[in-house]
Amino acid sequence: MNSAFYFIKQKLEKAVEHLLPAQCLLCALPSHNKLICSYCQKALSQPRACCLYCGLSLSSSQPFCGDCLKQKHLFTKLHALAGYQSPYSILIKQLKYENKLIAGELLGQLLVDSIASHFSSDEIGEFDYLIAVPLHDKKLRRRGFNQAQLIADIVSRQLKIPLLANTIERSKETQAQEGLSISKRRKNLRAAFTVNKNNLLQGKKVALLDDVVTTGATINSLCKCLLAEQVASISVFCICRTDPLRHQV
Ligand SMILES: [Zn+2]
Numbered sequence: 001m002n003s004a005f006y007f008i009k010q011k012l013e014k015a016v017e018h019l020l021p022a023q024c025l026l027c028a029l030p031s032h033n034k035l036i037c038s039y040c041q042k043a044l045s046q047p048r049a050c051c052l053y054c055g056l057s058l059s060s061s062q063p064f065c066g067d068c069l070k071q072k073h074l075f076t077k078l079h080a081l082a083g084y085q086s087p088y089s090i091l092i093k094q095l096k097y098e099n100k101l102i103a104g105e106l107l108g109q110l111l112v113d114s115i116a117s118h119f120s121s122d123e124i125g126e127f128d129y130l131i132a133v134p135l136h137d138k139k140l141r142r143r144g145f146n147q148a149q150l151i152a153d154i155v156s157r158q159l160k161i162p163l164l165a166n167t168i169e170r171s172k173e174t175q176a177q178e179g180l181s182i183s184k185r186r187k188n189l190r191a192a193f194t195v196n197k198n199n200l201l202q203g204k205k206v207a208l209l210d211d212v213v214t215t216g217a218t219i220n221s222l223c224k225c226l227l228a229e230q231v232a233s234i235s236v237f238c239i240c241r242t243d244p245l246r247h248q249v
Pocket residue numbers: 024025026027028029036037038039040041
């Protein structure tokens with residue numbers, strides 16, 4: 001039902017796109033049949049200073065943030081396309097709350113380019129599975145699609161990382177993380193995920209994908225679940241890495 005809805009919606013959106021003049025999704029200049037124009041592409045391709053471990057934006061060119069100098073994470077590395085800032089934050093909202101799937105298409109493409117420029121093709125080829133952070137069934141029914149899954153589909157297709165779907169479930173409908181304090185977010189997510197198939201993940205190198213990572217509470221909860229399945233390593237890809245002390249998104 002959900003995938004049929006998503007499929008038809010995407011087909012309709014694609015059909016409408018062909019009727020419209022090719023305009024940049026961000027600035028409306030001619031984009032010559034691409035999602036964004038060459039000016040926007042150039043502006044968004046600028047490298048950003050960030051922590052090499054957790055992806056947090058940094059104002060200096062130090063390799064790691066203060067947090068990562070003090071503590072280890074359950075993942076090997078988190079790679080974020082950007083901090084929580086325009087135009088990424090706007091595109092995420094358009095995707096999640098206005099069902100604008102073309103925004104997801106653009107975010108997926110930008111993330112693909114960013115991963116390809118930060119990881120070697122050997123490193124990318126070593127991932128056994130790409131897993132989108134799942135939504136609880138109720139939320140999936142309400143929204144009609146999982147935004148992380150939509151972006152993961154694009155990343156999987158273009159970087160040839162096998163997509164593993166329907167293996168991990170969000171077993172508990174958690175309260176929205178937005179606006180909760182760090183400790184409340186962790187409590188909210190306790191034991192939120194379960195794995196459906198036994199031994200499938202044992203010894204595998206896994207990449208997780210989420211749209212926004214703030215405190216990392218969701219990712220950590222999922223990492224614990226995957227480590228219990230004895231995965232070899234976990235990397236994380238996301239669109240926006242938010243500074244939890246500055247934004248409560
Ligand atoms: Zn543009």
